[in-house]
Each structure stands twice: as structure tokens, then as C-alpha cells.
Amino acid sequence: DAGVTQSPTHLIKTRGQQVTLRCSPKSGHDTVSWYQQALGQGPQFIFQYYEEEERQRGNFPDRFSGHQFPNYSSELNVNALLLGDSALYLCASSEGYEQYFGPGTRLTVT
Amino acid sequence: GENVEQHPSTLSVQEGDSAVIKCTYSDSASNYFPWYKQELGKRPQLIIDIRSNVGEKKDQRIAVTLNKTAKHFSLHITETQPEDSAVYFCAASWGGSNYKLTFGKGTLLTVNP
Numbered sequence: 001d002a003g004v005t006q007s008p009t010h011l012i013k014t015r016g017q018q019v020t021l022r023c024s025p026k027s028g029h030d031t032v033s034w035y036q037q038a039l040g041q042g043p044q045f046i047f048q049y050y051e052e053e054e055r056q057r058g059n060f061p062d063r064f065s066g067h068q069f070p071n072y073s074s075e076l077n078v079n080a081l082l083l084g085d086s087a088l089y090l091c092a093s094s095e096g097y098e099q100y101f102g103p104g105t106r107l108t109v110t
Numbered sequence: 111g112e113n114v115e116q117h118p119s120t121l122s123v124q125e126g127d128s129a130v131i132k133c134t135y136s137d138s139a140s141n142y143f144p145w146y147k148q149e150l151g152k153r154p155q156l157i158i159d160i161r162s163n164v165g166e167k168k169d170q171r172i173a174v175t176l177n178k179t180a181k182h183f184s185l186h187i188t189e190t191q192p193e194d195s196a197v198y199f200c201a202a203s204w205g206g207s208n209y210k211l212t213f214g215k216g217t218l219l220t221v222n223p
Contacts (some may be wrong), residue, residue, distance in 0.1 A: 033211075035211075041215060045210040098159065099159070
């Protein structure tokens with residue numbers, strides 16, 4: 001049984017560009033949450049998807065958007081990238097209280 | 111808004127000693143408190159969690175205690191080993207299951223052989 005997977009592993013983008021990150025949840029999990037982890041900080045909640053809808057949202061601007069597909073996989077889109085968007089983006093899947101993280105996508109904005 | 115504070119930010123112990131990391135939370139409605147271990151360059155790994163209807167939970171060398179009155183919870187690692195060296199994060203959520211997690215800033219634990 002595969003755990004949570006994410007792609008790509010690393011990504012380098014230029015300011016102003018757009019990026020799409022992908023996440024496949026653990027088998028049997030129907031909920032996907034996205035977190036941003038800046039260097040030396042704890043993960044910060046971006047939003048959560050359940051039944052293909054955004055169920056909760058953290059304090060992130062509208063430049064951050066997402067999608068969940070019928071197979072429960074999810075995408076995170078960030079538009080108009082800023083230097084400050086450089087971070088490790090983690091997705092976590094859950095089916096109850098416990099959230100299990102993927103390996104993350106390291107995004108660097110230059 | 112929700113806030114989780116974690117102390118200390120760094121902790122160095124000798125192999126075999128115990129380590130304790132403490133967190134406080136702001137919202138008395140919090141009902142779920144997980145702890146994650148993150149090794150350098152790796153994903154956060156859930157190591158233990160506790161719900162608000164339980165005061166203590168143990169799993170081998172790891173234990174978590176919760177004091178709802180004082181709004182704080184702690185991670186206890188006994189008989190530390192070099193492979194316990196990592197960054198540890200506490201988190202809290204309030205609401206039902208699958209609710210968002212609010213994390214502390216992390217504790218870098220170093221276990222010296």
C-alpha cells in the first residue's frame with residue numbers, strides 16, 4: 001500500500017509565473033490538506049479538500065487555489081509567484097483525525 | 111486566532127537521558143493533539159497523538175500528556191537514542207476529525223552518543 005505521494009520533488013520558477021503541484025492520498029483516504037512549510041518553521045495550513053470541494057481554508061491569498069479529483073487526488077495551484085512563496089509544500093491525507101504527510105515539493109522562486 | 115507555542119526551540123541530551131518538549135494552545139475547544147517527527151529533508155511523520163478525553167498516552171519510549179485546564183501538552187521521550195535526533199512538531203486542531211492542524215514552530219532535538 002503506497003503512502004501519500006507528491007510530484008514533482010523539486011521545482012524552480014520565476015517571479016510572476018504559475019505552478020501546479022500534485023498529491024495522491026494514501027489508499028482509503030478521502031481528504032487532502034495542503035500545508036506550506038518555510039525553512040525552520042512548522043507547516044502552515046493552506047486549505048483542505050473533501051468530496052471535490054474546498055472545506056476549510058487558512059490565511060492564504062486567492063493566488064493559492066486547488067482542486068480535488070474523483071479519485072481523491074489533489075492539485076495545488078499558485079499564480080503570480082512571489083519570492084516569499086519559496087517553501088516546502090506538503091500535502092497530507094486523512095480519513096479521520098490522523099493526517100499523514102507526503103514527501104513534499106520544494107518550490108524555489110527566483 | 112488559533113495559536114500553538116512550543117518550547118524549547120532546541121534541546122540537546124546525552125544518549126539514554128530523557129527529553130521533554132512542551133506546547134501550549136490558545137483555544138480551549140482544541141480536542142486533538144498530534145506530535146510529528148521530521149528528519150532533515152524528509153516528511154513529517156506522525157509519532158503519537160492524544161485526544162482531549164485522555165490525559166496520557168504511551169507507545170514504547172514515547173508518551174504524551176495533556177493538561178486541559180492549563181491548556182498544555184507535552185512529549186516525553188525516555189532512553190533517548192541518536193536516531194531520535196530530529197525536529198519535533200506539536201500541533202492542535204479544534205472541530206471534528208479531518209480538521210486543520212495548527213503547528214508549533216518545532217524543537218530541534220539532538221541526542222549525543
